[in-house]
Amino acid sequence: MIAVQEITIAILGAGAWGASLANLAIANGYTVRLWSRRGSETLKAVLQDAQIVVSAISMKGVRDVVSQVQSFPLSPETIFVTATKGLDPQTTRTPSQIWQTAFPSHAVVVLSGPNLSQEIQQSLPAATVVASSIATAAEQAQLVFSSPRFRVYTNPDPVGVELGGTLKNVIAIAAGVCDGLQLGTNAKAALVTRGLTEIIRIGNFWGAKTETFYGLSGLGDLLATCNSPLSRNYQVGYQMAGGKTLTEILANLPGTAEGVNTCEVLVQLAKQQNITMPITEQVYRLLQGEVTPRQALDELMLRDIKPEYNY
Ligand SMILES: NC(=O)C1=CN([C@@H]2O[C@H](COP(=O)(O)OP(=O)(O)OC[C@H]3O[C@@H](n4cnc5c(N)ncnc54)[C@H](OP(=O)(O)O)[C@@H]3O)[C@@H](O)[C@H]2O)C=CC1
Numbered sequence: 001m002i003a004v005q006e007i008t009i010a011i012l013g014a015g016a017w018g019a020s021l022a023n024l025a026i027a028n029g030y031t032v033r034l035w036s037r038r039g040s041e042t043l044k045a046v047l048q049d050a051q052i053v054v055s056a057i058s059m060k061g062v063r064d065v066v067s068q069v070q071s072f073p074l075s076p077e078t079i080f081v082t083a084t085k086g087l088d089p090q091t092t093r094t095p096s097q098i099w100q101t102a103f104p105s106h107a108v109v110v111l112s113g114p115n116l117s118q119e120i121q122q123s124l125p126a127a128t129v130v131a132s133s134i135a136t137a138a139e140q141a142q143l144v145f146s147s148p149r150f151r152v153y154t155n156p157d158p159v160g161v162e163l164g165g166t167l168k169n170v171i172a173i174a175a176g177v178c179d180g181l182q183l184g185t186n187a188k189a190a191l192v193t194r195g196l197t198e199i200i201r202i203g204n205f206w207g208a209k210t211e212t213f214y215g216l217s218g219l220g221d222l223l224a225t226c227n228s229p230l231s232r233n234y235q236v237g238y239q240m241a242g243g244k245t246l247t248e249i250l251a252n253l254p255g256t257a258e259g260v261n262t263c264e265v266l267v268q269l270a271k272q273q274n275i276t277m278p279i280t281e282q283v284y285r286l287l288q289g290e291v292t293p294r295q296a297l298d299e300l301m302l303r304d305i306k307p308e309y310n311y
Pocket residue numbers: 012013014015016017018036037038056057058059060061062064065083084085086115116117118254255256258
């Protein structure tokens with residue numbers, strides 16, 4: 001067995017999440033190289049002899065970084081771990097699908113869970129999921145990040161795990177609006193629960209398993225992000241409810257709120273595939289400036305009455 005000090009991990013993206021993941025792996029004794037397009041080290045040097053490549057790049061940079069990585073030689077054993085929570089606007093692909101298409105013979109692992117980076121940086125306890133169709137690759141990623149403060153579970157449904165983390169960002173924007181308008185605990189519970197129904201409906205279209213959405217990377221991350229002012233997506237909704245414009249909010253937001261772009265991709269896909277996503281649609285209209293937060297609420301409350309489930 002190779003000693004952990006001999007395993008080199010390249011982490012791409014030195015933002016809030018990339019830096020947190022780097023610290024977790026460093027604490028476990030791994031050799032970690034962190035890359036950012038603004039940093040002094042070249043991508044080539046960071047990738048040299050890396051056994052594991054972790055991507056914590058915002059969605060908008062994923063395709064560009066993937067094509068850069070393709071131009072460097074990598075061992076066929078290299079495992080890719082993707083931690084981005086977004087969707088590609090051009091292809092509606094998930095980040096793991098982009099990595100897997102570019103590197104068809106490599107193992108790709110998705111890392112996703114209720115993981116607000118500021119809490120993890122403070123060593124508060126948290127759990128996450130690493131998912132791959134190749135079980136040994138997920139187990140390898142599990143070893144890299146597990147610690148007494150960070151509990152890592154494996155899962156065989158990478159797209160389900162990835163979509164849980166991605167789709168909840170749109171519901172988190174709605175949850176921020178709900179709290180910003182002081183609509184109460186009942187409203188929040190209804191919103192999050194019906195949001196999960198929407199997530200499952202479109203997630204199943206992608207081929208994700210329903211049970212995955214009831215786990216840490218689905219319901220777990222939905223609860224964390226919809227209830228924390230640390231979430232950038234929640235902040236977008238909360239501040240819009242306070243009367244700020246999206247442009248004003250994004251100009252001052254620390255880091256990336258992926259839910260804004262994800263929402264646009266989802267609305268297009270839902271229309272094409274005839275999938276009902278009322279909360280996502282109202283979040284989209286709000287972000288576009290087509291409705292006020294109160295109008296979005298009224299639109300949702302005044303929809304046709306119906307059974308809870310269409311059995
Ligand atoms: N923060 C969190 O709590 C968590 C975040 N995530 C997910 O991780 C991803 C990153 O989030 P986070 O670290 O918070 O975001 P940040 O905004 O803090 O960092 C984003 C990183 O992506 C890089 N990047 C953006 N565009 C490009 C590009 N075109 N080419 C190369 N690099 C690029 C940025 O580089 P540069 O600094 O040069 O701009 C930066 O290193 C998101 O998808 C997010 O949803 C997942 C779990 C937790």
